[in-house]
Amino acid sequence: MKTNKLILIFCLIFSVHSFAQPKMEEKKEQIRALKVGFITNELKLTADEATKFWPLYNAYDDKQFELRHQKMKAFKGRMEADLDKMSEKEAAALLAQMESNEDELYQIRKKFVTSLKGILPSVKIIKLKKAEDDFNKKLLEQYRNKGPRR
Incomplete structure (x- = not known):
């Protein structure tokens, strides 16, 4: 329990420093570190669960990030x-491509949740979804409060 709080505190301190950094890749990694701390704290993962969970989660997160940002970039233009x-x-x-993209995102999430069932109890899988949503809300709120940098 203390370890989770220390991780969260470290991540928050790290994040304050991170917003002063200009590089997008650094910001992405810093946001990822914050997310790891937040999710770990919210799910109260045991050491065994964390060891199995994080490689799966990182692979899932990378796939969905790539799909959303690379393929959606093509739609944006x-x-x-x-x-x-x-x-x-x-x-x-274009609509068919967008629907295909959304379906692919859904399939990736479905496969990820199926793989988690052997690692985490169902309650923690549901808490994961809530933790992701809460983290995204807090991140958006923080961005709104700071405003875009010029």
Whole structure:
């Protein structure tokens, strides 16, 4: 229990320093460290659970990040175009790609949850979803409070 609190405190102190760093990759890693501390604390993972959980979670997180940011980047350019000039055929193709992307994200999550069932009790799997949502809300709130940097 004390270890989890120490990890969380370390991550929070680390995060204060991290927002002064200009590089996006560094920020991504620092946010990841905060997320690890937050989830570990919220789930109260045992050492055995953490040893099995984190490699799976990191692989899942990397896959979904890549899918959201790399494939969605391709959609963004098309969405920023003049949509009024997009033909129905082009719109239907883009919509199909977006639906495929969402389905792929769902399948990745489903596979991840299935693999967790042998590692964590169902209650902790549900707490994981809540912890992820809570972390994202806090991160967004912190960003809103600081405002975009110029």
